Amino acid sequence: MKILQTIPEFGALSGGTSTSTYDLLSTMNLVGYPIDLLTLQPKNPLDHLMGNGEEWIKAFPNDSLSPFRYSQNIRQFLLHKDYDLYHTNGLWLYCNHETCSIARKKKSPYLITPHGMLYPAAVKRSYWKKWPLLQLFFYTDIVNADCFHATCRQEMEHIRNFGYAGPIAIIPNPTVFPDFLDEIAQQKVAIMSQKRVNRFGFLGRLHPVKKIENLLYAIASLPDKHDCELIIMGKGDPDYEQFLRNEVTRLRLMNVTFRGFVSGREKYEELVRLSGLFVPSDFENFGMIVTEALSVGTPVMASLGTPWEDLNTYKCGWWVDRDPDSIAHVMEQIIHMPAEQLLEMGLRGRHLVMEKFAASQVARQMYELYEWLGANASKPKFVYE
Incomplete structure (x- = not known):
């Protein structure tokens, strides 16, 4: 099964979302669960891309425009590369919407990891920007998702309160233990x-x-x-x-x-x-x-x-x-x-x-989720409907 994750930003200065995504995917690829990641190079000259140039990181020149960060490079990759399952990290940006939209057009399942972006306080922040995006794109993306990934029960409750009625998997963020x-x-x-x-x-x-x-x-x-x-x-x-x-x-x-x-x-x-x-x-x-x-x-x-x-x-x-x-x-x-x-x-x-929270255990849970969404396995116990 070919799986693609997407994330709008993947710089070292982007914070915990980039770190947890890298920790998860590097572990999955290391233990034999191959996953690709689509992103853009950081625009900030003081920033640098996460990782060590791994082949599974598909990072294109940053051509993003407007606060919505429209990117022709993101669009062209998604249009011309086929995957069996799509998984986007975050909400409110073009990369997230286009991942969901292309998955629907290709009739492939997709899931969303909101990384806390549907917490009430997060939704209220700059709501004047998010409201039109909800009406134009994201309400459709959210309600039609095949699954949501929450990192804890509290986040699952906020996703439900936002209006999503489909399955939600609770899988914590991974912790990678350095050698030292x-x-x-x-x-x-x-x-x-x-x-x-x-x-x-x-x-x-x-x-x-x-x-x-x-x-x-x-x-x-x-x-x-x-x-x-x-x-x-x-x-x-x-x-x-x-x-x-x-x-x-x-x-x-x-x-x-x-x-x-x-x-x-x-x-x-x-x-x-x-x-x-x-x-x-x-x-x-x-x-x-x-x-x-x-x-x-x-x-x-x-x-x-x-x-x-x-x-x-x-x-x-x-x-x-x-x-x-x-x-x-x-x-x-x-x-x-x-x-x-x-x-x-x-x-x-x-x-x-x-x-x-060991990364190897979290990676195994995520792959179980992918296998279920691909109709290759029974529903995991950490999925709630």
Whole structure:
């Protein structure tokens, strides 16, 4: 069965959607589930294409026009190459619509992974742009999809509430463990046995929906705020970053560091040094950074706007409200928690990630879904109708 995934952007600076797509497809191709990916080269000269030039990545020169990102290169490839099944990542852009439209014309099944784009808060953002696109293209694309892929039950509920009545597969994003992961994770014990430094962290795109300012307000309210640090890692909206820096100055916080964009081994080395990673977003579809932090034994606080109830269930973090008081309460718990207890939380988090989110397991589930959609297998248990 010939399968094509499509994604409008596949640059290293595009964020979690590109990363999770690459991790899934590289694993599938590695273990013998061949999948092609259609995309465009990044327009940003500071960006670069994900991967290492793999043959399965069909990346064409970026000829996209208008905010809708119409691309003749995308259209010509889809028109002249035939696949048995089509799978698009995201919504609202030409690449996504044309994938669905061409699949219908060729009478091939197609599925959509919205990557959180049908969460109510995400739909409301720039709705004046999305409404006409819905009327022209995307309502038809959505209701006629053969299947949707959600990364968690919460996202499935939002897809249903949007009006899609067909089958929905719940498959988490994959976690790829780098070769050096065990070596870095072993540093956790040594770090915790040294003089205690309560180091809190944020890692991700700097954007107002991430509510990073709530971390600043939380630290400012701590009676022992001078005994802890906040490391903010990532780049994004320049105006929002300046707002955060201004708040640091206004609150007279001397223990906040803006580390900028980190990746690769450096990212994991930063994560293992944290006492806790904080994800205070308004909403978050999955949050690859959660599994990455857990994989090196760092407990995580994630807001109720994220699908991370597992943090409470498996006792490897905190799934709580994102307001500054709730965040400050978690910080206080970490500050006063014995090192042995934090290490135990981290160990439970590592076990959760290894057992539930390993890339090889996720790849196998995705291929089971493809086989079912191609009428070659029975319906998987993770598909809900």
